[in-house]
Amino acid sequence: MNTISHTPTFIYTxxxxxxxxxxxxxxxxxxxGQETESFIMKSPIDIDPSRSxxxxxxxxxxxxxxxxADILKQVEDIVLNKETFKVIFVKINDLAEANKVSYEDRRIMEKDLGLHINGEADVHNPDHVFxxxxxxxxxxxxxxxxxxAVWLLHMKKPRNYSIALGTRLARAVANIAVPNPNGIHAIDPCCGIGTVLVEALSMGIDIVGRDIxxxxxxxxxxxxxxFGYTSVVTFGDISDITDSYDVAIIDMPYNLFSSTTPEEQLSILRHARRFASKVVIITIEAMDDMIAEAGFVITDRCVARKRSFSRHIVVCT
Structure with a gap:
């Protein structure tokens, strides 16, 4: 039997x-720094699950x-005194279909573990959840x-804009741009109604906004x-930005929905190159040549689809 080392390790579903x-x-x-084809992964990195x-x-x-049986013996070391607890069997795992644990067996395992823990079980409002x-x-x-799932609450904004990013996409983009918020200063220079700003601020990211x-x-x-957050959102052209930022998130104005010309898009990218060390670009079409012309190197990318509509997410340095 093995117990955890002093360095925390985490499992995510x-x-x-x-x-x-x-x-x-x-x-x-x-x-x-890695991905998995399955829906479960072990990692030494501590990420609040509500971020993603x-x-x-x-x-x-x-x-x-x-x-x-190994686990049952070890949990006897847990002493909660008068504090309450609950045990949850995590249904997502890498077991073969033939070896999946039934609902009834999951409940039995939860009960057995609870009987080996020195504390009071409470399935409704426990002090500790295992x-x-x-x-x-x-x-x-x-x-x-x-x-x-706080982003679900953020869908109910007082101000909305028909082509704004969905909150799930905006939250993922904020994580892609700022995986570790410590010491990072970010900007959304074409922020629109602030969908990315709200998601980023809810995760403790230091970010400001701007729009023309x-x-x-x-x-x-x-x-x-x-939503009770605080940030600076200024009015003005991207060309007037003089401060420097660690990262910029640019939801590129789309030709499909705006009068922004390719020349204006290139100007946006060139200005972003001037004031940001890293840029995450959201666009409805690939614009690799324009990105290179602005002086960026593409380091990673994906395509976010929603039915027949696609957005390219491009990470540049």
Missing amino acids: FACSDDERSLWGLEMRSLF PFIKEQIEIMYEGQNL GIVTLGGRWYFGKYRKND NPQIVQGARANIAH
Whole structure:
């Protein structure tokens, strides 16, 4: 039997649609430095599951073993005194279909684990939540966290714009741009009604916004304030930006929906090259030649699809 080392390790489960797989892969590479074809992964990197629209759960591993009996013995070390707890069997795993654990067996395992923990079980409002999961032929037990899907609340903005990014896409883009917020100063210089700003701010990312349309700027400010966040959103052209930023997120004005010309798009990219070390570009069509002409090198990319509509997400330095 093995117990966890002093360095924390985590297991994550994921969910995404077929249209989102490319976007999910890019977000995973950005957050974890790796991706997986299955919907479960082990990593030394601690990511709040609520940051990602694709992470379902996180387990911080406390104990591991070859089988459930190993785990049952180890959880006897947990002493919660008068604090309450709950144990959840994580349904997403890498077991072959023939070896899947039935609902009834999952409940039995949860009950058995609970009987070996020194504390009071409470399935409704526990002080502690633990998870049990199998991965790679081993069993893992640890502290359980579930995604709270805050981006769903952000869909109900007081100000809306028909071509604004969806909140799931905006949240993933914010993670791709700023996988680790510590010390990073970001800007959305074509922020529209602030969809990316709201998602980024909700994750503790230091980001400001700007837009050339004064009415849209007012809408972005109203949306940010509505959800209780604080940021600076200024009115003006991208050419007037003089500060430097670690990263810029640019939802490129689309020819399909605006009068922005290719020359104006190139100007936006050239200015972004001037004030940002890294840029994440969102566009409805590939624009690799224009990106190169602006002085960027593409380091990663994906295509985010929604039915017949696609957006290219391009990471540049």
